Amino acid sequence: MDQHADPPTRDNNTDNNTTAESTDPPQRFTRKEILTLISVASVNFASMICYSILGPFFPTEAVKKGASQTVVGLIFGCYAVSNLISSLILGKYIVQIGAKFMLIAGLFVSSCCTIIFGFLDRAPAGPIFISLCFVVRSLDAVGFGAATMSAFAITAKIFPNNVATVMGILEIFAGLGLILGPPLGGWLYQTFGYNVPFLFLGCLMLIMVPFNIYVLPSIEAVPSKDSFFRLLTHMKTILVCYVIFTLSAGVGFLDATLSLFAINRFGLSNGYVGLIMLGLPLVYILASPLMGYFTDKYPATRVAFLVTGGIAATIGFCLLGPAPFLHIQSQLWLLVVMLGLIGFSLAMSVIPIFPELISCADEIGFEEGLSTLGMVSGLYEAVWCTGTFYGPIVGGIIVQHLSFEWAAVVQGGLAFLGAFLIFMYSLCQRTKRQRVQENSQEADERTPLL
Structure with a gap:
């Protein structure tokens, strides 16, 4: 993939074919x-x-x-x-x-x-x-x-x-x-x-x-006539926003409840709890550049990363407690490993999401430029903040009335639902494209030669 082959601040559409066929070596920043x-x-x-x-x-x-x-x-x-x-x-x-x-x-x-x-x-x-x-x-x-x-x-x-x-x-x-x-x-x-x-x-x-x-x-840049409402008319945009919501809700839930659970369950001091909670962000920041590289080099893998990240988050949250229905004894090493898995799942999901939202805007027909990027950024931030507000409040209520283990299962269920919906949507879109191609081929075969 060529890096920065064209001026970076252009507003006009680029010639994708020329870029793809270019044999020039990638330019440095x-x-x-x-x-x-x-x-x-x-x-x-x-x-x-x-x-x-x-x-x-x-x-x-x-x-x-x-x-x-x-x-x-x-x-x-x-x-x-x-x-x-x-x-x-x-x-x-x-x-x-x-x-x-x-x-x-x-x-x-x-x-x-x-x-x-x-x-x-x-x-x-x-x-x-x-x-x-x-x-x-x-x-x-x-x-x-x-x-x-x-x-x-x-x-x-x-x-x-x-x-x-x-x-x-x-x-x-x-x-x-x-x-x-x-x-x-x-x-x-x-x-x-x-x-x-x-x-x-x-x-x-x-x-x-x-x-x-x-x-x-x-x-x-020139102001665009497009709006957030039009951006949200695309089903894929709604599903991607739901994934953003589940990610931020999970992070907010852990921020509000994990320390108290670790202290009560394992008798740890606040200092040790702080060290344990570093596992998630450390894995996240180490994995983020790698996920970014693969996402740019292989754009078709963005959906696969979102689905895989959702499944990994589901496993991480269900084993964090662990879930009561698994009948697994809670252990400190398991908690640390699952926090690392959740951090890795965040890197797999967060990094591809912004390019995927830009792709959704392009599919709808939004004009390229700063105005569209601003709306995509605003939507991303708004949905993320919604999750960070929801996660601690609802997670705290579930912990208070049930337990941390069941609250973590709920967060895992939200992540699994997002992965499932994204996967089904992508599968339906692929099936639809295959049918269109088959119908087009059949129509070409029935067309008499002149």
Whole structure:
């Protein structure tokens, strides 16, 4: 597969036949593409580390300020809701706003909100503190959503022939942000107090703003008349969105319930639980570049990866507890292995999804360009946020009324249903194409020769 054979920011259709038949060796990334990759990677890393830094210490501080456990959960949950709403709106108007401006503005807003969050401990306890937490956290979600969504669109625009490969590389930095956020935040909090973690990371993100102003290319585009509604009229788009939902719901479920299950079942300390939970993101970031490479080199395997990833996730969740109907004794080594399997299944499913959504838009007849990429990015972010909001809430309810084992089985069932629906849809489409070809051949054979 030729890499970047044409100008990366073109809006016109490329000649696929010429590209396929070209014998020129693949070109290396240009300086502009490398700088863009560094810029987007830094945004992913900074955004995810700021997102995950609250976990180790903020709930304790919030309780001291008069917030209940339910309110603390809502403060975390409002992030996903705000991100969902903003992604749909900003994804629709990314051309009018400008992808570069949206990324930089989102980065600036998120960095300011992170710094402001570091001073909330000085707010009066009770309703004022709680209200400020909701406001600042919601604004941070809007900035985060704008930065990451425009980063997706810019990546797909600059690297049109290597979307999955570049996504796999970028997911390494997003995963590192999620991994380093909790321990870095906890260490800064214990060493310097509540303010320093937020001030340090907020100022770090603020420094990145002028860097991105200089590095990121300006992308000119024409607004499209297409809409999210038309994109969702395609059955395959709906099925892919359901897969996105199951992935994020599973991650959200584990974030909210796994630590307590491991502590109660195996008597582990919080430190050991943190090490165990690193298994999933570590496997994910190691497997993501590999999945991206194969997805770009063999585009026909995207559906196979989605189906296989769904089946692997089903096995992982069912053996995580394990499921009560399997009559297998719960063991720590099995839990660790299944977390690794779930991480691998995420890499198999997450990386091909964005190119597959772009393919769905192309099949419907969406115009190529930044406007379509913005809507695809917005839809992806919105569905992902829906899953992260659903997973902890519904998973927590099932754990409370039944058990962690049964809640994990439900997550596995959602993943299996997504894999099954994608497989059946692909099978039906293949059968339909074969029938069309057979009918066409029969018609040609019946046509009399002149």
